[in-house]
Amino acid sequence: MSTTQNEHLHAGTPEAKQADFAGVGSTARGAHVDRPAPATHVEAPPAGPTSFAAALNTAMADAMAEDPTVVVFGEDVGKLGGVFRITDGLQERFGKDRCFDTPLAESGIAGMAIGMAMNGLRPVIEMQFDAFAYPSLEQIFSHIAKMHNRTKGKVKLPITIRIPYAGGVGGVEHHCDSSEAYYAHTPGLKVFTPAGVEDAYRLLREAIDSDDPVVVFEPKKMYWSKEQADLGALRAAHGTEAATRTEGSARVLREGSDATLITYGPSVPTALKAAEAAAEDGLSVEVLDLCTIVPLDDAAIEASVAKTGRAIVIAEASGFASVASELVARTQERCFHSLSSPVLRVTGFDIPFPAPKLEHHQIPSVDRILDTLDRLTWED
Amino acid sequence: MTENVSHSTTGEAERTTPGVSEACHRFGITLEDYLLPARGRISMMAPDGSLLPAEEQGTAPGHEYPRPSNERLLEAYKQLVRGRRINDQNAALVRQGRMAVYPSSHGQEACQVTVAMALEQRDWLFPTYRDTVAVIARGVDPNEVMTSFRGEWHQGYDPHEHHTSVEATPLTTQLLHAVGVAHAARLRGEDTVVIALCGDGATSEGDFHEALNFAAVFNLPVIFFVQNNGYAISVPLASQSVAPSLAHKAVGYGMAGERVDGNDTMALLSVLDRAVTLARGGSGPLLIEAETYRMQAHTNADDDTRYRESEEVAAWRAKDPLLRLRAYLVNEGLLTEAEEERIAAQAEETASALRDAMNADITPDPLELFDYVFTEPTPQLREQRAQLADELARDQEAEEA
Ligand SMILES: Cc1ncc(C[n+]2csc(CCOP(=O)(O)OP(=O)(O)O)c2C)c(N)n1
Ligand SMILES: [Mg+2]
Numbered sequence: 058m059s060t061t062q063n064e065h066l067h068a069g070t071p072e073a074k075q076a077d078f079a080g081v082g083s084t085a086r087g088a089h090v091d092r093p094a095p096a097t098h099v100e101a102p103p104a105g106p107t108s109f110a111a112a113l114n115t116a117m118a119d120a121m122a123e124d125p126t127v128v129v130f131g132e133d134v135g136k137l138g139g140v141f142r143i144t145d146g147l148q149e150r151f152g153k154d155r156c157f158d159t160p161l162a163e164s165g166i167a168g169m170a171i172g173m174a175m176n177g178l179r180p181v182i183e184m185q186f187d188a189f190a191y192p193s194l195e196q197i198f199s200h201i202a203k204m205h206n207r208t209k210g211k212v213k214l215p216i217t218i219r220i221p222y223a224g225g226v227g228g229v230e231h232h233c234d235s236s237e238a239y240y241a242h243t244p245g246l247k248v249f250t251p252a253g254v255e256d257a258y259r260l261l262r263e264a265i266d267s268d269d270p271v272v273v274f275e276p277k278k279m280y281w282s283k284e285q286a287d288l289g290a291l292r293a294a295h296g297t298e299a300a301t302r303t304e305g306s307a308r309v310l311r312e313g314s315d316a317t318l319i320t321y322g323p324s325v326p327t328a329l330k331a332a333e334a335a336a337e338d339g340l341s342v343e344v345l346d347l348c349t350i351v352p353l354d355d356a357a358i359e360a361s362v363a364k365t366g367r368a369i370v371i372a373e374a375s376g377f378a379s380v381a382s383e384l385v386a387r388t389q390e391r392c393f394h395s396l397s398s399p400v401l402r403v404t405g406f407d408i409p410f411p412a413p414k415l416e417h418h419q420i421p422s423v424d425r426i427l428d429t430l431d432r433l434t435w436e437d
Numbered sequence: 438m439t440e441n442v443s444h445s446t447t448g449e450a451e452r453t454t455p456g457v458s459e460a461c462h463r464f465g466i467t468l469e470d471y472l473l474p475a476r477g478r479i480s481m482m483a484p485d486g487s488l489l490p491a492e493e494q495g496t497a498p499g500h501e502y503p504r505p506s507n508e509r510l511l512e513a514y515k516q517l518v519r520g521r522r523i524n525d526q527n528a529a530l531v532r533q534g535r536m537a538v539y540p541s542s543h544g545q546e547a548c549q550v551t552v553a554m555a556l557e558q559r560d561w562l563f564p565t566y567r568d569t570v571a572v573i574a575r576g577v578d579p580n581e582v583m584t585s586f587r588g589e590w591h592q593g594y595d596p597h598e599h600h601t602s603v604e605a606t607p608l609t610t611q612l613l614h615a616v617g618v619a620h621a622a623r624l625r626g627e628d629t630v631v632i633a634l635c636g637d638g639a640t641s642e643g644d645f646h647e648a649l650n651f652a653a654v655f656n657l658p659v660i661f662f663v664q665n666n667g668y669a670i671s672v673p674l675a676s677q678s679v680a681p682s683l684a685h686k687a688v689g690y691g692m693a694g695e696r697v698d699g700n701d702t703m704a705l706l707s708v709l710d711r712a713v714t715l716a717r718g719g720s721g722p723l724l725i726e727a728e729t730y731r732m733q734a735h736t737n738a739d740d741d742t743r744y745r746e747s748e749e750v751a752a753w754r755a756k757d758p759l760l761r762l763r764a765y766l767v768n769e770g771l772l773t774e775a776e777e778e779r780i781a782a783q784a785e786e787t788a789s790a791l792r793d794a795m796n797a798d799i800t801p802d803p804l805e806l807f808d809y810v811f812t813e814p815t816p817q818l819r820e821q822r823a824q825l826a827d828e829l830a831r832d833q834e835a836e837e838a
Contacts, residue, residue, distance in 0.1 A: 136744045137671035158672045160641035161608065189607065192643060227537055230591040231606045377817070406821045408806050413537050413588030418803045418825060425828070 099150070104287035110280045112254045113143050115288045116261035117181060119295070121151050124179065127265060129156040131166055131183030140185055141221055141280055167193035167218070171200050174214045181265055187222040188231035194239070201270045202245030217264045218272045223323040223373050225278035225420055227413040234410055235374035240272045241350045248350040249304070250274040252325035254284040256348055258291050259303045276323035303348050307357035313343035316367035316433060319358060319384055321347040324371045324421050331426035340430065350380055359391055366397040367433045371421050376404030398434035453691055454656045456721040460693070464499030472693050474684040475500035478728060479708055480698035484756045486764025500695065502707035507771055513550055513702045514766055515780050517759045520546040520570035522784035523579060526791050527586065531737040535795050537588040540567045544732030547702040547758035548664050550574050552632050555709035561600045563615040563633040568604060571634065575601045579787055580794040587794070589801045608639040612648030612661065619657040630658045630716045638669020640686065641677055649724065653690040658716035660709070661724045664699060666731035671744035687724035699729030700758040703765070730756070803829065
């Protein structure tokens with residue numbers, strides 16, 4: 058956390074000092090709170106099958122326990138614990154000053170986060186659904202993304218914006234947008250999108266720790282999917298040398314030598330299934346999960362494509378002028394001499410996200426990925 | 438009517454529109470008394486359906502309302518019964534897992550029905566996701582309204598046919614559309630009145646402010662009707678606003694506000710009727726807050742036991758709008774048993790049509806996905822359409838093989 062800024066702004070108020078320097082296990086009260094000390098020794102869920110939702114929830118709880126300047130707010134995040142229950146229990150545990158419902162206004166939520174960040178706090182805000190973040194875009198694009206640049210670094214905005222996104226849950230209109238391109242296109246915003254349970258923990262903690270504003274896109278269809286995970290170990294490792302930094306580093310989830318599937322977020326499980334199906338046909342397909350779109354791990358893409366010579370970019374968002382477009386362009390520019398085939402894409406069509414009964418036609422499928430693998434040039 | 442600001446010649450300069458001045462004059466009250474809601478909440482029937490004495494109706498000078506005609510009340514009752522049946526049928530279909538989602542207005546039917554009744558065919562209604570019953574009361578085919586909740590398409594009826602816009606989900610965005618329709622009507626020389634609906638939570642959104650201010654500055658015949666049902670999902674009104682009432686917000690825009698018992702069909706009809714008359718006569722916009730209650734969870738996906746007590750819900754059950762109006766009509770001898778049976782049978786017809794539509798299990802044509810993005814598909818969309826058509830044909834072949 059940016060203690061220098063806090064010291065400057067709060068000089069003289071004893072609570073502020075405590076807040077700024079409270080570490081893990083500290084009994085200090087937050088700068089703004091008149092509440093019991095946060096409980097820092099709540100057990101993490103035991104190692105074992107763990108849901109994506111639990112990982113995000115634990116990440117926020119751990120960040121709040123370690124750093125009293127972390128505050129969580131948004132619509133229905135308090136008593137209800139969010140419509141997806143990702144903030145479940147945070148208000149009960151940390152009090153109403155540290156996890157609270159705002160009036161129903163996304164521009165208000167994002168705009169207030171700016172002021173709170175300017176005054177020493179570290180806001181984590183929740184947008185209820187992808188499309189309901191749109192009223193906040195002026196605050197996000199015009200201020201959150203630009204403040205650091207405009208003030209030559211004098212004002213940092215350590216704001217985390219959590220957005221449940223994408224489809225696959227039978228959601229009605231405005232509840233299934235893949236809006237990552239808008240944010241990724243805006244200089245000054247980092248864009249994370251975890252696809253695994255442990256990465257969900259790591260990336261959300263890294264986002265909260267970051268002195269830059271970070272938009273964390275959470276694939277909502279994964280909230281209740283479980284994977285083997287050890288959140289306790291991740292908590293213990295967090296902030297130490299042992300912690301692997303996920304920001305800016307893509308993961309090879311499956312190794313292969315014939316083609317690379319470059320993907321992120323909700324398309325990762327589909328890409329893995331496609332790679333498995335392709336293996337039955339004798340193709341060795343590598344799957345690369347980008348984890349963060351901004352910053353982007355160009356080196357990992359280059360290394361993989363240099364090895365395989367073929368690549369397909371998979372993303373659920375409409376393809377035109379999208380993150381997928383950027384990935385194809387970069388891969389072509391940087392890996393041209395290793396490529397045996399044009400880089401292809403499997404994305405959503407250029408249509409508004411369809412109603413529940415039609416959504417499966419829009420979401421990249423295993424079949425569509427296999428068809429596209431067939432369309433790669435295979436004879437040299 | 439004009440949007441020019443006028444200043445009174447006596448005393449302190451009061452900035453207002455001629456439409457508002459005229460209304461003050463008509464009711465013989467000051468600008469402040471006209472713009473502020475009456476002292477209480479306008480209410481005419483007690484929960485048991487008995488008429489409230491004048492001094493308990495919440496009125497104030499210039500805020501008195503005549504009782505609606507018996508015919509109108511009987512018509513409202515018919516609609517209430519049908520509305521309740523629609524809500525409960527849809528909720529059942531969702532519970533059976535046969536429909537994607539349904540935000541029920543169970544308990545709010547009096548609001549739903551009266552906003553539709555207050556308007557003429559040529560007028561416009563701007564509803565939200567919770568206002569299905571109001572949309573149907575405007576004359577839209579129930580099955581067409583349910584298209585979106587069945588998950589077939591985002592919207593199923595033609596807004597022009599019944600002058601009823603799409604059910605808006607992004608909160609309060611529709612209020613500005615309502616202002617636009619009213620402004621266009623003015624420019625076109627039509628005397629259209631527009632009712633725009635939103636919830637209590639939605640009043641916190643920025644668009645709420647913009648819409649009210651635009652309507653007031655342009656002196657447009659828009660009635661903003663807020664169904665204050667106590668909650669925005671889990672968030673109670675107290676966390677949403679600390680204004681004395683939501684109707685008080687009107688004065689800040691220079692428009693008149695009124696607060697009404699949202700479970701009292703009689704009071705709603707009379708307040709809405711007067712508002713429509715005023716707006717059509719050039720008074721400019723009005724804000725009505727109807728105090729009601731969301732009897733069920735926000736949607737089927739919500740668990741309301743996490744944030745409210747069952748005693749609170751039970752207390753509101755005693756104020757049910759349907760039972761209240763029924764009691765009044767029965768006491769007054771206006772509702773015979775035969776009539777009641779007829780009304781119930783009609784409601785049942787609607788419910789059975791909703792079930793039939795559900796059983797029909799319509800699968801929309803996937804290729805339509807490309808047809809309406811633009812008036813004419815772009816070359817790129819034609820290409821993508823062909824790609825999907827090819828996939829579907831291959832799937833078909835594989836299935837047949
Ligand atoms: C701009 C926007 N933000 C958030 C939402 C998600 N959302 C849907 S309904 C709702 C609560 C609305 O409460 P209220 O206005 O009181 O209407 P009610 O549902 O009670 O009828 C919320 C937060 C949304 N639809 N649009
Ligand atoms: Mg409400």
